[in-house]
Amino acid sequence: MDGPLHERIAADLRRRISTGELPVGTPVPSESQLTAQWNASRGPVRQALTALRAEGMIGGGRGKPPVVRRQALSQPFETFLSFSRWVRDLGRTPGQRTLEIARRPATAELADELDLDEGAPVVQVLRLRLIDETPTMLERTTFVEPVGRLLFDHDCDSGSIYAYLAARGVDLSTARHLMDAVAADATDSELLGVDVGAPLLRERRRACGADGGPVEYSDDRYRPDLVSFAVENSQRAQPALARNWRSAS
Amino acid sequence: MDGPLHERIAADLRRRISTGELPVGTPVPSESQLTAQWNASRGPVRQALTALRAEGMIGGGRGKPPVVRRQALSQPFETFLSFSRWVRDLGRTPGQRTLEIARRPATAELADELDLDEGAPVVQVLRLRLIDETPTMLERTTFVEPVGRLLFDHDCDSGSIYAYLAARGVDLSTARHLMDAVAADATDSELLGVDVGAPLLRERRRACGADGGPVEYSDDRYRPDLVSFAVENSQRAQPALARNWRSAS
Secondary structure, X not given: OOOOHHHHHHHHHHHHHHOOOOOOOOEOOOHHXXXXXXXXXXXXXXXXXXXXXXXXXXXXXXXXEEEEOOOOOOOOHHHHHOHHHHXXXXXXXXXXXXXXXXXXXXXXXXXXXXXXXXXXXXXXXXXXXXXXXXXXXXXXXXXXXXXXXXXXXXXXXXXXXXXXXXXXXXXXXXXXXXXXXXXXXXXXXXXXXXXOXXXXXXXXXXXXXXXXXXEEEEEEXXXXXXXXXXXXEEOOOOOEEEEEEOOOO | OXXXXXXXXXXXXXXXXXXXXXXXXXXXXXXXXXXXXXXXXXHHHHHHHHHHHHOOOEXXXXXXEEEEOOOOOOOOHHHHHOHHHHHHHOOOOEEEEEEXXXXXXXXXXXXXXXXXXXXXXXXXXXXXXXEOOEEEEXXXXXXXXXXXHHHHHOOOOOOOHHXXXXXXXXXXXXXXXXXXXXXXXXXXXXXXXXXXXOEEEEEEEEEEEOOOOEEEEEEEEEOOOOEEEEXXXXXXXXXXXXXXXXXXX
């Protein structure tokens, strides 16, 4: 990368934070370490740290050693949509355990979300998602039938469903995400390893293709001690979104 | 408003939805009603309804009567920040009950969020927020002392703290919101009227002034049956944010 030294230092720190090399909560390398690493004077190092502090990626200051506060300023559409892609970008290992894939008639609620007639066939997948083998999220995803039928020829335990569908020409281009909280039911409890009734962070997502037609509707439930959603907004700039993860323990 | 008829019809429907005149879950006026109201042919009316469907503001179709699905495509910074402003924009009545306002030394966690030294004085407000007299959210807000001290001269039950502070030159310009889920504690339970341990939607917010310095840090807990947060994103456009409300019962 070209550009002024302070920008190169800042970019390298952002990369190390976003890949998980510097996890959230850990100390940022000290000014002395950075000046040595870059063979730089304190000026550019301080400028880089000030930039990251302004972005909210690091906290501390006023004599306290700065620590990593969050992983990303904003995540692109694909990363925000795909669990596998997001986890790999963190430098972690995504995992999945498919518990069920079924063709069923759409309920009234699902028909409304997917612009189908009630009773039209849909394909439903119940899948546990893991980060470094820790159960982190349980997804209940419903696909419109022409897309969902592709999954019967796919090993859903092999990785990203989105990557598989994209390779077959299913292009998701917009999504709406509704965030709220829900009490864990018996299935959530068993698979996520939490008590029945424990609070879970729920994301209900409706994703549409390039033609605007709905392709999938999902109810994803996250362990809130591991995952949160971050939104940044301001008077002047466009909002930024990120899904955050922190390691258990 | 000028412009093609179908755009004027769509804009009017957006206005009626965003003000709560057409609440979420209610039927959209029929094609016949709209053609009569606008003295229009079916073409522009259908174009307007198609536009709102593509934006996700209305659902249904395929012979089913369309219903209002959500209130806003995106909310401006101020509306997303201020509970009072948001509720008034819904056409509802915001309320507040201040339970405590206190000057205290900052804990280590708050000092880090507000870029203060641990033990520096901060002002904390515990306030119950209501929509049409229904307890909806409990906020635990911590202000840096030079801002918080202004609140000792203010009746926090009289309305928006943000409007009061803005009138005194406190200009909030950026905010970071972390969304997750949390179990209701005894205070949440008593004030929000939910069981201890019930899932609540939590928003932790850090808002900064025009100079980038932190002004407040808040832990806001919402009844998830009443409020959710909506995020829209796509491959092409900037993300959009909204706080959604639906009436109890």
